[in-house]
Amino acid sequence: MNRLSAARLGEMASGLQLELGDDELTRLLPMVQDLLDVAQILRQKQPGGIDHMGQRERPTDKSR
Amino acid sequence: MSRAEDLHLLTVAAAGRRIHDGSLTPTSYVEALIERVRRLDPVLRCTITLAAEAALAAANLAESEIRRGGWKGPLHGIPIGVKDCIATEGLRTSANSRVLGDWVPAQDAPAVAALRAAGAIVFAKLNLNEFAWSIPSEDDLHAPPRNPWSLDHYAMGSSSGSAVAVASGLCPAALGTDAGGSVRQPASNCGVVGLKPTHRLVDASGAFAAPSICEVGPITRSVEDAALLLGALAGGSYAENLGWPPKRARIGVPSRHIDLAQADPQIGSAFAESIRVLRQLGMEIVEVEIEGLADAAAADFIVLNAEAFAAHETKLRTRIADYGPSARLYHTQGAFLSAADYIAALRTGESVQARVDETLAHVDALATPVVPFLTAEAARAAKAQPHTGGGAVFTAPFNLTGHPALVVPGGMSAERIPIGLQLVGRAGGEADLLRLGHAFEQATPWHTMHPPLDAAAALG
Numbered sequence: 001m002n003r004l005s006a007a008r009l010g011e012m013a014s015g016l017q018l019e020l021g022d023d024e025l026t027r028l029l030p031m032v033q034d035l036l037d038v039a040q041i042l043r044q045k046q047p048g049g050i051d052h053m054g055q056r057e058r059p060t061d062k063s064r
Numbered sequence: 065m066s067r068a069e070d071l072h073l074l075t076v077a078a079a080g081r082r083i084h085d086g087s088l089t090p091t092s093y094v095e096a097l098i099e100r101v102r103r104l105d106p107v108l109r110c111t112i113t114l115a116a117e118a119a120l121a122a123a124n125l126a127e128s129e130i131r132r133g134g135w136k137g138p139l140h141g142i143p144i145g146v147k148d149c150i151a152t153e154g155l156r157t158s159a160n161s162r163v164l165g166d167w168v169p170a171q172d173a174p175a176v177a178a179l180r181a182a183g184a185i186v187f188a189k190l191n192l193n194e195f196a197w198s199i200p201s202e203d204d205l206h207a208p209p210r211n212p213w214s215l216d217h218y219a220m221g222s223s224s225g226s227a228v229a230v231a232s233g234l235c236p237a238a239l240g241t242d243a244g245g246s247v248r249q250p251a252s253n254c255g256v257v258g259l260k261p262t263h264r265l266v267d268a269s270g271a272f273a274a275p276s277i278c279e280v281g282p283i284t285r286s287v288e289d290a291a292l293l294l295g296a297l298a299g300g301s302y303a304e305n306l307g308w309p310p311k312r313a314r315i316g317v318p319s320r321h322i323d324l325a326q327a328d329p330q331i332g333s334a335f336a337e338s339i340r341v342l343r344q345l346g347m348e349i350v351e352v353e354i355e356g357l358a359d360a361a362a363a364d365f366i367v368l369n370a371e372a373f374a375a376h377e378t379k380l381r382t383r384i385a386d387y388g389p390s391a392r393l394y395h396t397q398g399a400f401l402s403a404a405d406y407i408a409a410l411r412t413g414e415s416v417q418a419r420v421d422e423t424l425a426h427v428d429a430l431a432t433p434v435v436p437f438l439t440a441e442a443a444r445a446a447k448a449q450p451h452t453g454g455g456a457v458f459t460a461p462f463n464l465t466g467h468p469a470l471v472v473p474g475g476m477s478a479e480r481i482p483i484g485l486q487l488v489g490r491a492g493g494e495a496d497l498l499r500l501g502h503a504f505e506q507a508t509p510w511h512t513m514h515p516p517l518d519a520a521a522a523l524g
Contacts, residue, residue, distance in 0.1 A: 020384075024389075038362045041362075
């Protein structure tokens with residue numbers, strides 16, 4: 001997983017015009033990192049780009 | 065039950081019958097509950113706004129309507145609590161945030177309007193985690209409600225005030241919102257019934273909520289009451305035929321998903337006992353494997369974060385200091401997600417929805433625990449990815465898939481903290497789901513228990 005630094009998070013927040021202090025960025029960092037890690041896993045499991053046209057996973061019944 | 069003090073134990077159905085036969089007036093009922101709120105709420109902290117004057121005026125009106133033969137049905141004259149993120153005409157709606165402050169909406173949310181049309185009285189606006197986030201924070205505008213079963217603990221959220229008020233007899237029923245478990249988890253934690261309806265069965269507009277995954281649902285002290293409220297909210301008569309025992313229903317248990325969550329052992333024991341009760345009722349228990357349920361819980365939180373930021377973006381840019389120190393971070397997280405993240409989360413939901421639908425073609429309902437933790441503090445301390453579905457691993461998948469899910473009281477921990485059972489039904493299958501829940505409820509003692517609030521009254 002790509003690790004996010006507090007400095008990078010601060011740059012991104014600033015770019016989004018969100019005024020967050022250093023303490024807030026420190027608290028926010030692990031929360032955002034968690035979220036991005038989970039999102040990356042889901043993107044890998046749900047390939048949906050043009051490279052995967054026609055290859056979309058079809059659900060299978062595992063209950064029987 | 066003649067003493068005014070005992071009116072707080074009435075269910076909606078029982079109070080409705082007494083109002084209809086004239087042995088209870090809406091005014092005396094509302095007066096008794098106002099007195100109870102004033103006595104207990106300083107300790108419980110579940111009420112943000114008590115609409116005493118308006119509720120008494122509405123009770124007077126209901127009384128004269130009923131006297132003139134204009135009885136509207138079982139909700140006529142019944143006081144209802146409303147989570148304070150759901151708009152109420154003429155009544156402050158703060159979402160427990162300085163951002164809204166003393167906002168007084170010009171019109172009701174459709175769910176509130178539907179209850180008023182059925183004759184219900186909006187009695188109080190109930191506490192919640194700021195803007196209905198799932199984690200209780202001491203730094204919200206109003207401190208988190210206490211669990212009436214154990215005042216040392218907060219109630220789980222985010223519809224904590226709604227569940228605490230109903231469990232404590234401050235009102236017989238309340239509305240909550242549920243985007244990842246926010247009706248079901250507090251209902252379970254407070255020993256009452258909570259229903260998250262099928263996606264879009266109940267109009268959730270006018271509630272501060274993530275539109276793709278959030279539902280408005282009832283919190284009550286009985287399954288029958290949940291059916292009565294759903295009837296008013298969605299149209300239809302869910303309370304009819306509730307007593308017909310389900311014929312040899314098949315209940316699917318996703319054991320692998322449950323085991324992976326490593327729930328508190330007491331929750332595991334209570335769930336095993338609940339399954340034994342269902343089997344004793346003649347239901348067939350089958351193990352099912354539904355791939356991706358944990359992914360769906362995580363994906364639900366991706367959608368929740370993205371939609372929460374979208375909703376709050378302008379206010380976060382202009383008034384971030386008005387959010388509580390925790391709430392401003394919770395609502396900011398989604399800013400760093402990409403459109404591809406959001407779409408992958410929605411696709412996860414589509415895949416898992418199809419798998420749940422296929423499973424529910426072979427079983428009548430799924431049964432799971434509600435939450436892996438016994439207390440709000442344990443959930444917060446466990447660091448089980450609290451912002452990405454860890455604590456909502458049993459509830460959040462069904463927000464993303466849209467299936468209805470009912471929580472009924474299903475046990476009690478050694479520390480006397482309630483434990484719930486979740487039943488998940490087919491989309492639009494609330495009638496069957498409520499019948500299953502009713503059968504379970506009537507076969508178990510949990511719904512007859514009430515929190516020991518004498519000590520709380522003395523403190524207050």
